[in-house]
Amino acid sequence: MSAAKRVKMSGPVIGTHSGHFHADEALAVYLLRLLPEYSNSTLVRTRDPEKLAPCHTVVDVGGVYDDAAKRYDHHQREFTTTFPDHSTKLSSAGLVYMHYGKDIICTCTGLTKDSADAELLYQKLYDDFVEAFDANDNGVSAYDPNALRKAGIEKKFSDRGFSIASVVNRLNYSHPSPDPSAAQAEEDERFLKASQFCGDQFISEVMDKFHSWLPARAVVKQAFGDRFKYDDKGRIMVVPHRPEGCPWADHLYALEKETSTEGSVLYVLFAENGEADSKWRIRSVSRESGSFENRKDMPDAWKGVRDEELSKVSGVPGGVFVHASGFIGGNKTFEGVLEMAKKSADA
Known part of the structure; x- marks a missing residue:
């Protein structure tokens, strides 16, 4: 289904901010839309509190984290929430995943929510995929920059072009239309491309883990023994x-x-x-x-x-x-x- 058609869908309205977009809210929106109740959701991109207020679910904007109210922002000064047993502060992607990740995995795979396999995949997908979105958006490096400098370790080359976040950021580049409403429509279209891209990577990760990684565990355990x-x-x-x-x-x-x-x-x-x-x-x-x-x-x-x-x-x-x-x-x-x-x- 094209991005343009998805904008016109009806369902519980999802809100996020307009303007420069990042990988975390692009993934967060896609994750929500994997759930049956959000599959036909309209997306509203704005920073206007009055337009965000009637939205059913809001991610990455609004200054509120409240699961009961379906508000998932992480930019407020007092926000310190992390995924269980992890130290990386959550972004909007991590917040949505923490609350809905297991349901999403079960929707994609047919596993039951209380199964050990669903729990294993839930933890593994955060470790291998979602945490990097949280770290990137919160400015957390995989290695301590001070420790690297102290050790005299320098990068051999720039790797900025070699990440999901870089691809998403590239979609922000544009020559907008002089007409404000056309420019906004073009920006929304580029955001949906970013969301689809992040979501495609997530789905690939889920299905690979489900069809290959998960069954391999028993095989490797036997081989190890x-x-x-x-x-x-x-x-x-x-x-x-x-x-x-x-x-x-x-x-x-x-x-x-x-x-x-x-x-x-x-x-x-x-x-x-x-x-x-x-x-x-x-x-x-x-x-x-x-x-x-x-x-x-x-x-x-x-x-x-x-x-x-x-x-x-x-x-x-x-x-x-x-x-x-x-x-x-x-x-x-x-x-x-x-x-x-x-x-x-x-x-």
Whole structure:
């Protein structure tokens, strides 16, 4: 459905501010509209208190946070609300998610609200997706800037163009019509594009977590429990092939934390496909989620080497490749990739 048509819908009216918009209210509006009761809601963008007053729900404007009154602003001086067990102050996105997130997840997935899976997804989606919106809007950096300066760490390049917030901000750029009412209509249209963009990313995250990440938890838990079959120190984990993929990293870190064995697994092995003659991969485990630094690279002599040459330098038949950075490699057989993992772990 086009943005223009959505503006004309009827339902409980949602209000937010006009003018320069940000990712947090763009996401907040989309999240509300995922709920059945808001699916046909009209959006009013204004800073006029008299026009906001009759709105059923107001986000990111008005100076009031009151769930009973459906007011979700976070700009007031006394506002300090955070998501449970987190320290990042909420934005309008986080406020809407905190109050409606579980209902939204259940609407998208069909899970029941009191299920353990719904709770797990609710927590995970805040951690992996929504909290970054809150931090960005409240000026909170992922790392302490003072600590970085003290350590003499400087950015290698600008990453401003590489975030959801940057894409949303770019939609603020315009050459408005000289006619005020046309200019406002154009601004509203750009806001709806921003809201759709943020919402598309949220939906992708929800469905990926539901269809792939959540089912993988049981698979990885079994693989983690079986790791001593392959290495007496438990440094190698073998993940079975799943057609839909098996995102293992988050679950591995969580399982290590639960069992006080952080950092114990160095390599994860998995088949390239489900065929009996599939080639196998070896993946070095990152120090932490999203990090490019590994707990232990494969040996330097293997890096960037392929095929027969790799078999020769590694002493393991069936070599296929090892990436130049040493984080991933391959072998023609499971036995071969397991031997690569053992040699790497002992190196």
